[in-house]
Amino acid sequence: MKVLLIQQDMGRRIIKHPLYPIGLSYIAAALKAHEVRIFDPNVYDWPDCLNKLREEVRRFQPDIAGISIRNIDTTQRRDLFVQFKTVRPTLDAVRDVLPNIPIMAGGTGFSIFAKEIMERLPEITYGVYLEGEETVQELLQHLDAPEQVKGLYYRKGGEVLFSGPRPLPDFAALPKPRRDPAVIDISKYHGPLHNIIGVQAKRGCAFKCSYCSYLFLNERRLRLRKAEEVVDEIEELVNKYGIKGFTFVDSVFNAPENHAREICQELIRRKVQVEWGAWLTPKGLNKDFLLLLREAGCKHIGFSPDAVSDKGLNALSKGFTMQDVRNSLKLAAEVKGMAVGYNFFCTYPEMTFADAMKTLVMLFRIPMLMPGRGGVGLGWIRLEPHNELYETAIQEGIISRSTNMLPADEQELAGLFYLPKSQQHITLLFDAVLFTVDKVLKPSVKFVFHLAGRLLGRRSFYDS
Template sequence: MMRVLLVNPPRYQGVSVIREERCEVTERYSILEPYSLLQIASLLRADQHKVSLLDLNGLDMGYSALKEKIERSKPEAIIFRFTPTTFDHDLETAKIAKEMSPEIRTAGLCWTLHTLGPQVMKEAPALDAYVTGEYEVASPRLINSWEQGEEQSPGVLTRAGYGGDVEPLKDYDSLPLPAYDLLPNLDPYFVTAPAGQPFSILYTSKGCPYKCSFCTVAGTPLKMKSSQKIIEELRYLKDNYSLRTASFFDETFTFNRKRTEEVCKLLKEEDLDIKWYCNTRAHLVDKELLQMMRSAGCRGISFGIESGSQKILDTVGKNIKIDEAKEAIKWAKEAKIKTFCSFILGLPGENWETIAETMRFVKETLPNSAQFNVAVPYPGTKLYDDLYGEDAPQADFRLLYQDSAVTGTEELTPEDLNQAREAAYRALYSSGRWWGSNIKHVFSEPSDFDLAFRYALKIVNNFVFHKMKDAH
């Protein structure tokens, strides 16, 4: 048995940080529980290790709390998550641990940089191990290896070298429930605005077979939990934490239509009274399915539209048609499901005309909310390889913010893209038709008034005072 401390590092310059797989970003207006660490905790417990958790981000605590925790619990190993843009800040976790006791083993997780393992280890001297493989399998095996006095483990890069590829998890249903009991409560957590709490995220599937050139999870194996397993987790959260709102954090929740139908059916049969949100692709919904989702508690759906230009979508391998995206938004709004659409400015081939096409798409479809990010060449993506190749100088991963461009296109500079992003938000937030559409929705759905009011305050604060920085 080893004493293991799991750490979600503090907020960065006062801004909350999401440290979850494809979403390793600063995010001013969402505070998510460290789901992946809770999952690791339950797996380590199954192997009889003594596990504790410190969510410094969620509790808005600084590194002094980590020092106190280490002093009290005297962990033998610490596992924490980090992101590219908060790298040096997050790595203080390992540095502090080593300063307090050089015998503490330190391991870090960051999906975005998993193809840059040697660079990460070189720039993080206090890190003993970097988990680059599937964390549900690689993390427990690492702790078991350390317990047995071994220096290498599959799916992990250590000072002794890479332990080889780890065998992927075959049965996603085999995972135990995340160790939610390690959280004092769900009070700190919310997405977009603090409404509808208690709130939690859940993974009901992971991976995406589609191969969008800009995405860090493109072409990864798809693993899905059964509808019964999903309901089991929701029931646990309802019974123990009075859960009101859940966000299915999957890349593509509706990938399997039959499973989506089963989840909806069971949610109604169980009468859990939980409102939920999900992410998916616009061509994987239809009018009937959306109405079924609404009747089962779905109140919001996020579509990764990316661009209003078919040329751009085809260039990046999005595998979707503009008309499909328009229909999906229309059907969702008819079902009284709020629509959240994300767009990326600066994908290959972008120019002022394609940006104009995107804005025309937004003005025509009027989603309830829109995010405008700049294209980011994340390591391991086709976009990264196309931009940098083997010999070209690479962008500092610490600068890979979705709100500040590090690269342009043939016709647009990074400065152009930053200006286009700000202009896109200005055009949206000054649109009387857009505000009118949202006000009409609130009148038809009075239960959304609190969320709508808080969201409006967020818009004013974010756009006027923060210029959309750390907002996605």
């Protein structure tokens, strides 16, 4: 059977190099008995990409098409954009060429709003819920009897039905993602940023942050790949496809730390020359581990403390303390050679004005502590179903049980952030400060480091 897998269009072309569709590569690997191609509209201009898609459908003549709905929106209050708006035009482009082709949808964004999306988009024939490698493989054998396939939304008699939950797959037993030219042209993803190509070392997240969807999507149970197999994949990316950098897309790379150590040690043992990045937890962080990361080629690390007090960390169920955060700052400053980013929220449950001021201190302290390589990202929590904070927001009257969490446009999206009335003054403060930082301070600082880097003949971390 011919299967065309389509990455969701992000709707904008803010960055020159789009992110590689790793999820579809895993699906393609699971469908080894079928002829599979991946089409990513993001490598073309919008809306010309829709014509490119029509050409691909006309040339390939697939028996079934699938679309990965990864992003519903930007989740950024200061950058409101609903990416879900691109899905229907994409489906229409496919049906323009093959009006009767069955279409399946999946991806993280789809799974969070599965039933709502199936009801809103009747063009979708099947909906693949949560991790899809086993579900899609089984679906292709039972297209006329979808009720037999667990983990699937389907239509019957004008209704959207669900076949029932499916246990998440054994990640270690899945084949590595397919990236060969018969499936996708990986050369379109060569670029200067380390985070264009993703590598997944595990699924699941050991933490249970109150605002996060990972617990719903991947569960807390960690499913680890062997370190040797992870490095096999990295070596192939470097040696066969000429990749210069990648990022670990694990929710938290160093949980568990021994697994991360094994991967780093294997990279060092094989002398793999590649730059990479990862998200870390500050819990239990030590200098020896950071030195190991650097030796293994790590150039970018990110932390997401989100709050600046133990009370705030507890309210967000982060699973670590401010002492862990302070320790990570100290160690990151000592271990040079890596860019370091920290993310904080501007409002969260039980936040005080004093917390807001501490957050603003972090905004300036971290770049000063690690000049040229330290940065801070500030944002607001985009409320989503299936987590603890969603229920808290209902109790606090920020949203109601009937609030539509799947926005049709930016106006609806603006009302889906955690913005308690008691913290309106905090939001006004952050809006004023962030406007000044984005329009004045950041451009000035980047210019200085760009200039210094050119004069010294070195590339600044801000170049990437």
